[in-house]
Amino acid sequence: MSKFPSFRGDDGMATVEYAIATLxxxxxxxxxxxxxxxxxVVAGLTALIERALSVKF
Known part of the structure; x- marks a missing residue:
């Protein structure tokens, strides 16, 4: 029996997939x-928030 592990063609694929997903x-x-x-976008969100806060109930 060999001291080295045998590698299949898809060994390490999960790690590569996680790396690609992370990137x-x-x-x-x-x-x-x-x-x-x-x-x-900042101006639009600011205007929207100011308008929402100025609504009279």
Missing amino acids: AAAALAAVLYLVVTSED
Whole structure:
């Protein structure tokens, strides 16, 4: 019996899949951060919040 483990063709695939998913999630988070912090979105959200707070009951 060999001292070294035998490797199959798909060994390590789960690790690669997790790494790819992590990179994709980080890229999506970066894009969302850029969108949410853009001037147009900040101005729109600020106007929406100010309008909601100024409603008279």
